[in-house]
Amino acid sequence: MRASPWLPALLLLALGAYLLPPREPGxxxxxxxxxxxxxxxxxxxxxxxxxxxxxxxxxxxxxxxxxxxxxxxxxxxxxxxxxxxxxxxxxxxxxxxxxxxxxxxxxxxxxxxxxxxxxxxxxxxxxxxxxxxxxxxxxxxxxxxxxxxxxxxxxxxxxxxxxxxxxxxxxxxxxxxxxxxxxxxxxxxxxxxxxxxxxxxxxxxxxxxxxxxxxxxxxxxxxxxxxxxxxxxxxxxxxxxxDVAVVGLVLDDIHSGLTDPPGAIVSRVARNSPAARAGLRGSRVDRDGNLVELGDIITSVNGRPVRNADEFITAVRGVGVGVAVRLGYVRDGKTREASVVLVARASVPDLRN
Missing domain, CATH: 2.40.10.120 (Thrombin, subunit H)
Incomplete structure (x- = not known):
């Protein structure tokens, strides 16, 4: 997609813009x-x-x-x-x-x-x-x-x-x-x-x-x-x-694989999403955009381990819209758990492309 003459803005990401999982090179x-x-x-x-x-x-x-x-x-x-x-x-x-x-x-x-x-x-x-x-x-x-x-x-x-x-x-x-x-x-x-x-x-x-x-x-x-x-x-x-099921997260595609334990790193939490209501947190950056602190690291879905964003997306989509799931995650070195009900991607405007 190129920029439209209707408006100057360009939809920079299209396919799969509700999450930014680790990309295979190229x-x-x-x-x-x-x-x-x-x-x-x-x-x-x-x-x-x-x-x-x-x-x-x-x-x-x-x-x-x-x-x-x-x-x-x-x-x-x-x-x-x-x-x-x-x-x-x-x-x-x-x-x-x-x-x-x-x-x-x-x-x-x-x-x-x-x-x-x-x-x-x-x-x-x-x-x-x-x-x-x-x-x-x-x-x-x-x-x-x-x-x-x-x-x-x-x-x-x-x-x-x-x-x-x-x-x-x-x-x-x-x-x-x-x-x-x-x-x-x-x-x-x-x-x-x-x-x-x-x-x-x-x-x-x-x-x-x-x-x-x-x-x-x-x-x-x-x-x-x-x-x-x-x-x-x-x-x-x-x-x-x-539609596909989402929690309401934008995931970090840069630091994947660098955490211990491994998991899907939360970069941003969409407004008014199940993840926001569950209290999940994204990464913090300073005024210059430099990373200050990594967000929550999701390590499991319904008790099954997820090692990266791709595994997290696959697990969530396999459950489906309208179903409650348990998310295991790590914050400040401590293991936590949250229960969320999955929703359709189109219902979370903050994740639209």
Missing amino acids: ASAATTVPRTLPDPLPAETRTLFEQSRPATVQVESVDPSRNSAGIGAGFFISAQGQVLTAYHVVSGGTLFQVSTVSGRSYRARVTAFNAAADVALLTIEGRGPFPFLKLTTRAPRVGETVLAIGNSGGEYLQPRRGQLLGLDAAAGRADFPQGTLEMSAPLAPGDSGGPIIDGNGQAIGVVSYIRIDESGRTRRSYAVPVVAGNDLVEGLLAGRKQ
């Missing part, structure tokens, strides 16, 4: 670094792009109360105006606008989402029919050429070409979607939520996140697979809003 939401422009497209890919582009859209997400905005991509999946995009593109907003290559813009609303899978469904306020991409009905094949369409580099719905490298990639972070398609396409900010298209012109995935090297170049790109009729797609079409 892992990032597809919203943070510049990309290398693709080579000129072969004739067959250019034809595919020209046929597919009218079905793609730019998605603007705005939250006026937080003076924040961002831009991603998406694509029509029906003539009636249903748009697939990445959940992290819209999870931080309250107002949404969808723009097409024909120059038309429409208001939209989020009608369904699956936060764990990082996919959302928008419905626009406008009359069709709209050009749309069919979802694939077959399994993708490693090695095939794929086409992405997005907004990175300040461009408007332009092509990014690559190869499909893997079908069931491990994210390396508990708050990123698992089991994604891995590609060599050079994706970057503004491409999140756009389609991954196979040689038949069918959408096989929704762009989610990227991995970068030390120089800031995209090393690998990842998309959530979508298949016509599968559980994910059917859930979205049925209007299901499936």
Whole structure:
């Protein structure tokens, strides 16, 4: 996502912004670094792009109360105006606008989402029919050429070409979607939520996140697979809003692994969250932003040890929204325990992207 012309602020973090767990080196939401422009497209890919582009859209997400905005991509999946995009593109907003290559813009609303899978469904306020991409009905094949369409580099719905490298990639972070398609396409900010298209012109995935090297170049790109009729797609079409469970913590991704005992270090406690009501504390910093004191160190969930933020996130999500859990933690060298009821991430505004 790049900065929106609606507002000057940029949603710096998108996917998984409610926590900041330890990052595998080079892992990032597809919203943070510049990309290398693709080579000129072969004739067959250019034809595919020209046929597919009218079905793609730019998605603007705005939250006026937080003076924040961002831009991603998406694509029509029906003539009636249903748009697939990445959940992290819209999870931080309250107002949404969808723009097409024909120059038309429409208001939209989020009608369904699956936060764990990082996919959302928008419905626009406008009359069709709209050009749309069919979802694939077959399994993708490693090695095939794929086409992405997005907004990175300040461009408007332009092509990014690559190869499909893997079908069931491990994210390396508990708050990123698992089991994604891995590609060599050079994706970057503004491409999140756009389609991954196979040689038949069918959408096989929704762009989610990227991995970068030390120089800031995209090393690998990842998309959530979508298949016509599968559980994910059917859930979205049925209007299901499936959020992830949270306690209300932002975790320290710098000092992980440096504490004894090991655990998930609390950097900040979200306002009006279960964690705040339970009295958990975050880290203290001075006026210059220097760390003065580490926050609470969460060492267990329901008696089961957690050694880092990823293990904590996995444990909490495995319990689910509305369930009470016991959190074991260490403060000032003393072991303590708190009982909290997990809530949906969207219900804690202070954790929105």
